[in-house]
Amino acid sequence: MRTALVLAALVACSLACGGGKEPAPSTTAAPPAAPPEPAPAPVAPASFATIKTRGTMKVAADPEAPPFLSKSPDGGWQGFEYGIMLALSDRAGASVEIVPGQFDDLPDLVKSGAADMAIGQMSPSAAYEGLAFSTSYLQYSLCLVVQKGSKVKALGDLAGKRIGMYDDPVARQLTDVLVGASYDRQLFDDYGYFDKLAAGGLDAMVYDCPLARYELERWKDKLEIANDRLNVATYNVAMRAADAQLLVDVNSLLEEIGNNGLLASLQEKWLGKVMQSGDYETASGKVVVVKKGDTLSLISKRELGSPDRWREIYDVNKDVVGPNPQIIYIGMQLRIPKKAAK
DSSP: OHHHHHHHHHHHHHHHTTOSSOOOOOOSOOOOOOOOOOOOOOOOOOOHHHHHHHSEEEEEEOSSBTTTBEEOTTSSEESHHHHHHHHHHHHHTSEEEEEEOOGGGHHHHHHTTSOSEEOSSOOOOTTSTTEEEEEEEEEEOEEEEEETTOSOOSGGGGTTSEEEEOSOHHHHHHHHHHHOSOOEEEEOOSSOHHHHHHTTSOSEEEEEHHHHHHHHHHHTTTEEEEESOSOOEEEEEEEETTOHHHHHHHHHHHHHHHHTTHHHHHHHHHHSOOOOOSOEEETTEEEEEOOTTOOHHHHHHHHHSOGGGHHHHHHTOHHHHOSOTTOOOTTOEEEOOSSOOO
């Protein structure tokens, strides 16, 4: 009896666990394979004219990025970059629609067609495949942030020290050159880096000056900027590489609001800094500020001794000037090459 029960249990377990005799092949025909997903429709080239027809200009941006973009007390939007968005949309004859995303999301929002452009502290980089970048709407410097009373006055004082920075090739290259020795690079992975510096967990930070000045309002008793003239970096409007007319439209508007003073007034209002008016020296070399009537040829004659050397200036400022070397505006800051060929 016990043997029979054991055999019965084994048979039951074998069937329940998938053992036993294999089932006979099914004679029912397999259902047809699902058809492949259709390829996404190509995004039609954008321009101010197509944006006007739609009635809205879709801009990818981080919605929580003061002083560049944030919610206003009345529930609308405010900030330096929002002022630029308004100028662009006014010229296009449309309203602004913010397409929200984190910084890393912005390129895909543009390339997918969810947004016409991205305005969110982006700089030209070969890493952004499929995107084109406008003339720069802001030139700024990376700056050196330290604890108050620190003996650190320049990046050259930080050999072997702990330096925090974004995972940004420009910041890395600049720091490598100006430190001139090995150091402990600590990349930001959260928003606690100002706390970390204030608590002594870092010896210094390399950070975008406009953002550093904003953040230091909360840390002015503990932190300070040791050097705010390390280099010239840029923020630019990003759009699809195929949107050639939109690039022309945007660049034309940026040149206009640079020359008529709107960029300067937005910078003073939101970034707390009057636009630079005179030439100056940075840790990376001389910078000239474009004046009324300037062209690259005139600047080249003044700085390099010949108008024919304008391309040397353009080549080191393509991220500032954009694709058209004739578009420069009053107040634009241009690097002067250190070792231009004679």
